[in-house]
Amino acid sequence: MFLRRVPLFADLTTADLKHIALIAYERFFVDGERIARQGDIGDELYIIMAGQVRVVTQPEAGEGRELARRQPGEVVGEMAIVSQEPRMASLFALGDVRTLVVEQKQFEGILRERPDTALAVMRVLCARLRE
Numbered sequence: 021m022f023l024r025r026v027p028l029f030a031d032l033t034t035a036d037l038k039h040i041a042l043i044a045y046e047r048f049f050v051d052g053e054r055i056a057r058q059g060d061i062g063d064e065l066y067i068i069m070a071g072q073v074r075v076v077t078q079p080e081a082g083e084g085r086e087l088a089r090r091q092p093g094e095v096v097g098e099m100a101i102v103s104q105e106p107r108m109a110s111l112f113a114l115g116d117v118r119t120l121v122v123e124q125k126q127f128e129g130i131l132r133e134r135p136d137t138a139l140a141v142m143r144v145l146c147a148r149l150r151e
Contacts, residue, residue, distance in 0.1 A: 023120075026067055028095050028144055031136045040130065044120040049113035055096075058110040062100020063124045068092050071117030075109045088151060089114065098141060101127055 076084040100107045131138045
């Protein structure tokens with residue numbers, strides 16, 4: 021039922037949502053923990069179930085700059101998977117964070133098999149680029 025509220029998957033059938041639930045696994049992060057590092061190759065995306073995620077650019081020296089905060093129901097990490105480029109920002113847990121993780125190969129399979137999901141991903145990417 022949670023996946024139905026995720027905009028990326030809102031238009032999928034119940035069978036498609038069950039498929040995603042089967043390939044995803046839960047991962048927990050504590051307050052301040054780094055979820056992903058800027059510059060690393062992105063091979064996972066995270067669906068936020070609880071807590072908040074800070075999206076931060078980190079220059080080589082000094083403090084990072086917060087670009088955004090993502091809430092439950094939002095997805096982070098999808099840009100690195102789609103672009104196959106290093107991550108453009110780091111992700112940090114703000115409070116305790118519970119996520120569903122989908123690995124790159126499984127996510128790419130979903131995009132190939134489900135055009136509705138591919139369109140939803142494009143909409144999310146466009147919105148992120150506008151930000």
